[in-house]
Amino acid sequence: MHQSRRRFIATIAAGSTALAAAPVSSIARTLVQAAEPIKRKGIHWRNWSGSQVCLPSERLAPKTIAELQQRVADSKGTIRAVGAGHSFTPLVPTDDTIISLGRISGVLDHSKETAEATIYAGTRIADLGQPLEDIGQALINQPDIDEQTLGGCLATATHGTGAGLGCMSSYVTGLELVTAGGDTLWCDMQQNSEVFSAAKVSLGSLGLMTKVRMQNQPSYRLRRESWVAPLQEVLEQAESLADSNRNFEFYYIPFSSMCMADSHQLTDEEIFSTEREDTNEAVMTLKTVRDWLGWSPKLRQFALKSAIEDIEKEVVVESSWRNYASERNVRFNEMEYHLPREAGLAAFAELRRAIEENNLNVFFPIEVRFVKGDDIWLSPFYQQDSVSIAVHRYFEEDYQPLFQALEPIMRKYGGRPHWGKLNTLGKMDFAKLYPRWQDYLEVRRSLDPMGKFLNPYLKKLTG
Structure with a gap:
C-alpha cells in the first residue's frame, strides 16, 4: 500500500502539466x-x-x-x-x-567564446539537448514538454520556470525570416532591429522563421528535488523558494489540501536518481478518484490527502536538458495566464476557492510557475515579472464550464494569456495589454501587406 500511494502521488505532481483545458x-x-x-x-x-x-x-x-x-x-x-x-x-x-520545417533541422554553427548557437527553427527541443551538449552548450532554460519545435516555442513565448529566468524568446540574439515575397531577412539588434523586436514573439505572422541564434550557456547539471507538502506550507514559502532556487514550481492537487513542489539547483554531483514514477499513470489515477468520489469533496480530500502525505522526496541529478523534460502521454487542453508576480498567489488562492467551493469538475493539478520579465513587444512577460498559472482539462471532457468560471479571475488580476493556450481575448483586449501592440501591427503590415501569413484567427486579432 505504501508503495502504491507513493506511485500515486509522485506521478500526480510531475504529470500535472499533462492534461486538460479549453476556452470560451x-x-x-x-x-x-x-x-x-x-x-x-x-x-x-x-x-x-x-x-x-x-x-x-x-x-x-x-x-x-x-x-x-x-x-x-x-x-x-x-x-x-x-x-x-x-x-x-x-x-x-x-x-x-x-x-x-521539420526536415530543416539541427545545429548550424556555434561560438565557443559567446556560448551562442545558430539552430534551424524546425528543430524539436527534444532533439537539441545532446547536440548542444556535444559542443559544450545547453539552453539556459526550457519548458517541461520538449516535443515542440524551436520556432513554435518562440512564436508563442513558451517558457519554463525560474524567477530569474525569462521565456525562451528572451535568449534569442538573432533570427532569419522568409518573408512574403520569398526573400530571407536576418534580424538582430544591429540589423532590422524593429523587426527583431516584433519577430521574437510573433505568432508566425511576420514570415516563416528558419534560423535562430540562441544565447546559451556552458553545459550544466541540475539537481532536481520533488516533494509533497501541505499547500499552506508551500504557499508561505513560495516567494522565498522561487528566489532561492534556480527553478521552482508547484502543482496543487485540487480537493486535497496538498501539493507537489519541484526545484532545480546547479550541481557538480555525479548523475544519479531515486526511484522515478510514471507521471501519466498518476494523472489517470487522479481521474479515477474524481470519478468515484467527486460527489463528496470532503471524502475526496480525505482519500487524496491520505494517499499523498507520506510520499517520499524524489531526487534526480542529470544533464539540464534531461532533467527539465517530462513525458506527457495523456492528452489535454490548457488555459494559462501570466499574472504580475505581486498578484500571482492571490489570484491562485481565488482560483482554488472558486474550484472547491463550487465543486468544479477538475482533477488535474494546477501548475504555478515563476518567470522573469523581458522587453519583447508581444511577450506576455513584457516589463512584468510573472507568476504563471495553468489549468488543464482532459481532452475528452468539455473544458468550457471550467474555463468560463476561472478565466475572469485571471483577467481580474491583470493576467495576460499564453499565446498558445486557450483564451477568449480579442484584438481590443490585446491592444490594452500590450503597450507595443500598434508597433507590432505596423511591422507586420510592412512585411506582409497582403496578409499571406494570416489565417482567420490572426486576421481577427490584427484587424
Missing part, C-alpha cells in the same frame, strides 16, 4: 466549428489535443530553405507554419497551405 465564447465557438467533420477530400491536420482541425489544400515539408523560399514566393493563398501541434489556440488552421 467566440474562441469556444471556433473550436466547436473546427471539430466538426470536414467533407472535402484530403489529409486533415489536427493539433495534439484534437481541439483544432483543418483540411489544407496543400501540406508541404521542404528539405531546404531555398525550396521553402520558392514555395512561399509561388503561393497565392494563406501559409501557416506547423510544428508539434502543442498550441491549443487556432494559430494553424487554414484551408490553404501548411508548411512543416
Whole structure:
C-alpha cells in the first residue's frame, strides 16, 4: 500500500502539466466549428489535443530553405507554419497551405567564446539537448514538454520556470525570416532591429522563421528535488523558494489540501536518481478518484490527502536538458495566464476557492510557475515579472464550464494569456495589454501587406 500511494502521488505532481483545458465564447465557438467533420477530400491536420482541425489544400515539408523560399514566393493563398501541434489556440488552421520545417533541422554553427548557437527553427527541443551538449552548450532554460519545435516555442513565448529566468524568446540574439515575397531577412539588434523586436514573439505572422541564434550557456547539471507538502506550507514559502532556487514550481492537487513542489539547483554531483514514477499513470489515477468520489469533496480530500502525505522526496541529478523534460502521454487542453508576480498567489488562492467551493469538475493539478520579465513587444512577460498559472482539462471532457468560471479571475488580476493556450481575448483586449501592440501591427503590415501569413484567427486579432 505504501508503495502504491507513493506511485500515486509522485506521478500526480510531475504529470500535472499533462492534461486538460479549453476556452470560451467566440474562441469556444471556433473550436466547436473546427471539430466538426470536414467533407472535402484530403489529409486533415489536427493539433495534439484534437481541439483544432483543418483540411489544407496543400501540406508541404521542404528539405531546404531555398525550396521553402520558392514555395512561399509561388503561393497565392494563406501559409501557416506547423510544428508539434502543442498550441491549443487556432494559430494553424487554414484551408490553404501548411508548411512543416521539420526536415530543416539541427545545429548550424556555434561560438565557443559567446556560448551562442545558430539552430534551424524546425528543430524539436527534444532533439537539441545532446547536440548542444556535444559542443559544450545547453539552453539556459526550457519548458517541461520538449516535443515542440524551436520556432513554435518562440512564436508563442513558451517558457519554463525560474524567477530569474525569462521565456525562451528572451535568449534569442538573432533570427532569419522568409518573408512574403520569398526573400530571407536576418534580424538582430544591429540589423532590422524593429523587426527583431516584433519577430521574437510573433505568432508566425511576420514570415516563416528558419534560423535562430540562441544565447546559451556552458553545459550544466541540475539537481532536481520533488516533494509533497501541505499547500499552506508551500504557499508561505513560495516567494522565498522561487528566489532561492534556480527553478521552482508547484502543482496543487485540487480537493486535497496538498501539493507537489519541484526545484532545480546547479550541481557538480555525479548523475544519479531515486526511484522515478510514471507521471501519466498518476494523472489517470487522479481521474479515477474524481470519478468515484467527486460527489463528496470532503471524502475526496480525505482519500487524496491520505494517499499523498507520506510520499517520499524524489531526487534526480542529470544533464539540464534531461532533467527539465517530462513525458506527457495523456492528452489535454490548457488555459494559462501570466499574472504580475505581486498578484500571482492571490489570484491562485481565488482560483482554488472558486474550484472547491463550487465543486468544479477538475482533477488535474494546477501548475504555478515563476518567470522573469523581458522587453519583447508581444511577450506576455513584457516589463512584468510573472507568476504563471495553468489549468488543464482532459481532452475528452468539455473544458468550457471550467474555463468560463476561472478565466475572469485571471483577467481580474491583470493576467495576460499564453499565446498558445486557450483564451477568449480579442484584438481590443490585446491592444490594452500590450503597450507595443500598434508597433507590432505596423511591422507586420510592412512585411506582409497582403496578409499571406494570416489565417482567420490572426486576421481577427490584427484587424
